[in-house]
Amino acid sequence: MARILISHFSPVVDGGRHTSVCFFDALAKGFTSCGHEVMQLISTKFLNTAWNGSNDLHELIDGSRLEADIKAFKPDLCVFANNSVPDIAYKVTDCPVLLLLSDTVNFFNDKDKIRARAYGDRLHFYAPFERDLREIEQLFGKASGKVINLLPATGVEAESVPFEHQISFIGSNFQNGKGLGELFLHFPDRARLKQIVDTLRHDTSSLDFLSKDEKQLIEQHVPLTHFPFIFSARDRLLILALLAEEGLSLFGSSNWHETAAHFPDVAASHDPRKVYSLKHNQDIYNASKVCLSVAHSQAEDGFPWRIMDIMASNGCLLSDFKPGLAQFTKGYVDIPMYDSPVDAQRLARKLLQDEPWRKALVEGAQRCIADKGRWIHRFQDMQDQLGISLVKSSAEKGVLTQLYGEDYVIKPAAFGAVLKPGRGIEKLVDRLARSLRKSS
Numbered sequence: 001m002a003r004i005l006i007s008h009f010s011p012v013v014d015g016g017r018h019t020s021v022c023f024f025d026a027l028a029k030g031f032t033s034c035g036h037e038v039m040q041l042i043s044t045k046f047l048n049t050a051w052n053g054s055n056d057l058h059e060l061i062d063g064s065r066l067e068a069d070i071k072a073f074k075p076d077l078c079v080f081a082n083n084s085v086p087d088i089a090y091k092v093t094d095c096p097v098l099l100l101l102s103d104t105v106n107f108f109n110d111k112d113k114i115r116a117r118a119y120g121d122r123l124h125f126y127a128p129f130e131r132d133l134r135e136i137e138q139l140f141g142k143a144s145g146k147v148i149n150l151l152p153a154t155g156v157e158a159e160s161v162p163f164e165h166q167i168s169f170i171g172s173n174f175q176n177g178k179g180l181g182e183l184f185l186h187f188p189d190r191a192r193l194k195q196i197v198d199t200l201r202h203d204t205s206s207l208d209f210l211s212k213d214e215k216q217l218i219e220q221h222v223p224l225t226h227f228p229f230i231f232s233a234r235d236r237l238l239i240l241a242l243l244a245e246e247g248l249s250l251f252g253s254s255n256w257h258e259t260a261a262h263f264p265d266v267a268a269s270h271d272p273r274k275v276y277s278l279k280h281n282q283d284i285y286n287a288s289k290v291c292l293s294v295a296h297s298q299a300e301d302g303f304p305w306r307i308m309d310i311m312a313s314n315g316c317l318l319s320d321f322k323p324g325l326a327q328f329t330k331g332y333v334d335i336p337m338y339d340s341p342v343d344a345q346r347l348a349r350k351l352l353q354d355e356p357w358r359k360a361l362v363e364g365a366q367r368c369i370a371d372k373g374r375w376i377h378r379f380q381d382m383q384d385q386l387g388i389s390l391v392k393s394s395a396e397k398g399v400l401t402q403l404y405g406e407d408y409v410i411k412p413a414a415f416g417a418v419l420k421p422g423r424g425i426e427k428l429v430d431r432l433a434r435s436l437r438k439s440s
Contacts, residue, residue: 001398002388004031005075005093007041007085008102009050012276017404018044023305024081025278026155030375032398034391039073043084045405052107052225055087062410067092069403077388079126083108090119096386099145100126105135106225115140124148124386129324131205148385151328153375154308155278158366159286161314166247167348168288168315169240170275170306173253174233183221197230204228236294239320239338240266242345243292246352251275251284281306285313289358290351292344293319303328308373311335311365316351316358318344332371333364 006028010018020028020042031038043050046066048058057063063086071092078085078093081100087110090097097119099108105125108114114123123145125136136147187193192214199209207215207228218227237259240248244265250256251271260267275284285291291310295303303322310317311329319325321337329335336351338344351358379390 001035002076003037004077005039006079007043008081009044009084010042017406018042021276022278022281028400029155032400036398038400041403046086050084053109055110057086060409062408097122098124098126105139114144150378150381152305153378154312156282156309156312158314161286163289165249165288167243167290168249168284169292170251173256174236179221238341239294239344242341244269246348285310285315288315290318291315312369316362329368332368
């Protein structure tokens with residue numbers, strides 16, 4: 001049995017806590033099903049800036065208690081997504097660290113420390129796709145850590161349930177910030193602006209085509225790390241708008257209603273229930289005839305985690321064109337892939353009308369996952385490269401413990417005692433406000 005510490009950011013709040021999401025549910029489940037003991041830390045409330053920031057602990061977190069808990073756990077392996085983890089975890093452990101790419105290394109925490117090799121020789125990057133390999137070398141250099149080139153995996157299981165949805169999509173409502181409009185308004189050369197936008201429409205791999213002055217101007221309004229992906233919101237909404245005509249059920253972000261200003265049918269397709277866990281995703285995909293994937297524009301050759309989840313279910317995957325997906329499924333199934341919103345609508349209609357074809361695609365996808373898309377397949381490769389026994393070590397299921405920042409909140413010194421577990425920061429603010437009112 002191995003002890004494994006997992007840390008990751010989550011934007012999802014449920015029951016007063018930032019909580020785990022589908023991918024990390026499946027990863028933790030994969031480890032425990034092999035008999036391992038897992039401590040899962042959701043970093044959001046532990047850190048001041050848990051995404052694309054630093055690993056400095058928030059001042060209201062009881063660092064001593066967190067340090068004692070991690071130290072007592074004594075992990076044999078740490079898995080940190082986007083390097084989002086309280087720095088304490090590095091200080092009290094000495095085991096290998098697997099840095100999992102949640103999206104891109106450009107959004108890692110404490111990138112300067114990785115570049116400066118502040119963590120010694122402990123780091124291994126879990127990099128699924130060719131673009132990831134290039135970005136790791138460009139941003140951190142070859143000596144920053146060893147690279148383990150492995151695909152993601154899934155924990156979704158197929159279940160025969162009645163279909164509730166013609167087409168489902170689970171995802172975020174991407175939106176460009178107001179700064180992008182301000183940048184366009186003040187950009188001095190309109191012809192050059194159109195050239196820049198046209199370039200990003202087709203290629204997001206580099207901003208080297210921009211001059212130094214252009215980069216400085218852009219940075220005043222939009223982070224350069226975000227600028228290459230300004231088409232993500234457009235691409236997603238155009239496809240959803242056309243598929244809303246075919247019977248779309250939309251899940252995910254709570255702000256999908258905001259699309260009503262321009263896409264009322266997309267907003268009306270939104271189901272407001274919370275959907276984030278492995279069970280939530282599994283239930284929706286199994287109850288959907290067609291399951292849509294619309295990748296972020298930063299995913300060039302690779303594909304999103306949700307694709308394997310869909311392939312494992314009884315829903316039929318419909319994806320934007322991804323060379324990595326075609327390579328992964330070769331010999332098993334030819335997944336229908338679109339190259340435009342109109343093409344997505346055409347394929348969705350065909351899938352809904354041709355049940356034998358749809359079912360054959362589902363069966364081929366499930367065979368592919370059964371052969372090479374489960375976490376147990378990745379654990380064997382990770383074991384070979386890390387030298388830690390990760391393949392099934394016990395007939396008994398392992399134990400999962402979850403750490404929430406909300407349970408480690410302490411009062412400022414003027415108000416004394418430590419909050420009991422489960423009392424969130426909102427209750428702390430309430431109590432402080434009441435105390436101040438009484439004293440005034």
